[in-house]
Amino acid sequence: MVRVLDRKLLRDLRQIWAQTLAIALVLGCGIMVMVAAYGTQRSLVETQAAYYDRHRFADLFVAATRVPVTRLAELADIDHVAQVDGRISFHAVLDIDGMQAPAVGQVLSLAADAGQGLNVPLLRHGRLPDPDRLDEVALNESFAQAHDLVPGSRFRAVLNGQLRELQVTGWLLSPEFIYTMAPGTIMPDDRRFGLIWMNEAAAAAAMDMQGAVNDIALRLMRGADARAVIAQVDSVLDPFGGTGAHGRDRQTSHAFLDSELTQLDALARFLPPVFLVVAAFLVNMVLGRLIAMERAQIGLMRALGYRRAEIGLHYLKLAGMIGLLGVGLGWGGGLLLREGMLLLYVEFFRFPFLIRDPALGAMGLSGALALAAVLAGAARAVAAAIRLPPAEAMSPPAPPSFGRGRIDRAIAALRLRQTSMMILRSVLRWPGRAAITLLGVSTSVGVLVASYFLFDAIDVVRDRVFQQGNRQHVTLTLARDAPDSVLLDALTLPGVTSVQGGYALPVRLVNGHRSRQTAVIAQFEGAELAQVMDDEQGVITLSDRGLVLPELVARHLRISAGDSVQLDLLVPPRDTLTLPVTAIIRQGMGSEAHIAAPALFAAMRVAPRVNQIHLRIDPQQMPALQARIKSLPTVAGFADWEELRAQFDASLQEGMLTMVMIYTLIGVLIAIGVVYNAARIQLSERSHELASLRVLGFTRAEVGFVLIGEMMLLTLLAVPLGWVMGYAFAQGMVDAISTDVVQLPFVISRRTYALAALVVVGASLAAVLLVRRRLDRVDLVSALKARD
Amino acid sequence: MANARDIAEPVFRLVDVTRVFRTGKVAVHALRGVTLSLNEGEVVVLLGASGSGKSTLLNILGGLDLPTDGQVFFRDRNLTRASDGDLTRFRREHVGFVFQFYNLVPSLTARENVALVTEIARNPMTPEEALDMVGLGPRMDHFPSELSGGEQQRVAIARAIAKRPEVLLCDEPTGALDSKTGVQVLEALCAVNRNLGTATVLITHNADIQRIAHRVVVLADGRITRDEVNPDRVAPSQVSW
């Protein structure tokens, strides 16, 4: 049998359903984000782990010039190395029907017994290349699909200076290439970059690498000390042009995937607490009011002989029900959202399968946190309710005493209209509630600032990368280092108006026992096409002596400007240099260090060389240039920056629009939840007073002003506070989201501040107007007759 | 008719009870030394000017409030220094209250308002029985907002008597009602007194109502100024105002 008190509970809830729903939605939002983000993150992490495991994704990776296959056994003999696998890998320019620009392919040799090796690819469609046929290749699925290259299709590639026709046999997926990126670019592009698996003999023949490999992967035993193994691997490979072994953290695909998962994790940690705190405050506010309205009922129950504990429990149950509703909504929404996100991610990363984490942990944790927040919010009001002596609870509460304090006299001195006076006095009379409203609204402003700020950051990155940092139209990557005289040759290519050389040099930066593997990019003077950019200062002029380090690397190495750093060159001449650090910069992407070309080559004591060429061209001549490049044996990569920017914009527009809608919804929900509840409480508390005003002859508009005025006053006061919060939230986001791969610049535009304020003020106004409609419906006579 | 009660057992005994309210610097002496006994089965009407201390006295009898000084006995139990828990149990087991503003829970029907008490009482009647007793059987599934003032007050009485209390304390139960409805409420109270032998204290501003009492007590300025047996008790239907 349902107890009568419980029946009262359900009816009370129905009475305040709109407020209940408002709170439950705020709470549900927090839970939804938590469940969806954690659920997605856990599922992806588990899927990634299983994928890595089933396909024996390697732990260490190392490139070299030429390692005889017979020497691989030495690597296998190193302590804690479980398995070694070598292959041939090189880049090639591709010519594909229907695509004017050259595409870039990374060619990988596929051993006959690839299934036993490391980084085992998965056949998705068609078959593997026949070991006896030199012209057969398999492609990665996304590249093949982007070009509609089905088994049997043909395309051309420049292999070691020779244009060859290749035939597609099938599509593959690989744990090494979940995220694919062409060298010299900044984003995945399935049309322009593909993987080409070729059987071993064909690859060896193309590159003159019979009996040798240049790309080695190692799997370690559990608990192995990777640093120790790396040191030994490097010493074995040193004579063969090893460029330094590195772990998964510097493997492009893994690093990007990891950075994506880190960001999801940050999302799950960051937003939900905000919602939970706001919901707790809302519950406190609503329950406080409900209890105030039910003073007489509480007194009555005490008179009837109900114990304090029974009454307290009754109201805690009410709070609990609101919490449960929020948890239910949040779980439902969270699981749905997670499903949607997972589908997107699986498609994006092309996982061959998906392991769904049941998300029980996130659901349990979020449910417990939500209930705790709600009960904590209710505790104060309930404690006050059961403290009331029964005889006192039965009599109506004493009219609130409006102080005659100094502030009040100051307000009186302003000679405001009576209705404005009522607003100010009411704010002062209930400072706690005004503070909660203020905090809630400013939180929503803060959430919006922190989310719209992402656009500012992206804008800066876009401006830095495309407008200022890279003014070239095209960047060519050379297959081998070349003397700087090739720059003159480049000037003769079709349509080229100016040329700038660059040299990327793989190095290990060392400071004491700390070290970091990265690359140094040397810049040639002349046409300032590719330039070094700092997020705040813009273009950085390189000094003629020293090195410019990105902040992330400098922090890792504990180096500041003015210190010296040791460079171990990972390619010939494989020397060790010591160079001063002249500046430390914040750069949006990558961890490369920068140096002026003369400074580098002077320190290396070698003649200047280049392996990158940046070109500015006459856009009309682009087709001619592209045609020419396809047949140039020295070029291994081609990046069209116009095209890159279009890609960048398109990929952001898709994701960003959804993000903004979600964030705006969230911010608006908080604002409405807070303002609606506060206004409803105002209305119920002051319906008597407001009805009296109407009886005295005030118009609806004038009376409405009292209600709307107070809420809008608080909203406007909340805006600057929200800006400050947003600044802090954004700072937190930058720290949480930045990874080795992407560092967000911390800049917030006026547009962001203004937009956040506008959205919140609009939402508040909508919420108050919703309540104002009720004011119009208040029955004057009954409002005056009611005892409460 | 009245004399039979003279030798009855006292249910309540108040000895020199005072109650002082302090709000800020002002001390209000609501009761200034009240000594009084209430007997089993007796209907006592409590009269007095506004502010004379009637409600204060009733609240102390019912365990809603404690005296500043003096002693309160319920049978042989001293309530003066009872803990909050003891007072709650005392109210739960022995006392029924009826207030001027009916104090029904608006979200519960008549039957459920009565069930609020029967669920926690030791030997209650059913809500239906209690409502029948005040003549509201047919309307028990109505919400308070669907009942007239008199009907609401009778629900409050049904709720007060459903636990078969030994005392029924009524603070101006007819205060908000017209004469005809008020008489119905008084009839309900007298019926309960007759059938269950419940000692009843009834505060009123209506001097005419004293004619239904076994005994009349008058308070003035926190003191008892009159306490006498009513020799010619009449039925409620014979009073009017």
Ligand SMILES: Nc1ncnc2c1ncn2[C@@H]1O[C@H](COP(=O)(O)OP(=O)(O)OP(=O)(O)O)[C@@H](O)[C@H]1O
């Ligand atoms: N909680 C309280 N705090 C301060 N003073 C109180 C309180 N309750 C009652 N009083 C004062 O005690 C005195 C007696 O009050 P009480 O309510 O007992 O009067 P009453 O006889 O019931 O009056 P009425 O007929 O108007 O209901 C009054 O002066 C009242 O102001």
Ligand SMILES: [Mg+2]
């Ligand atoms: Mg009174």
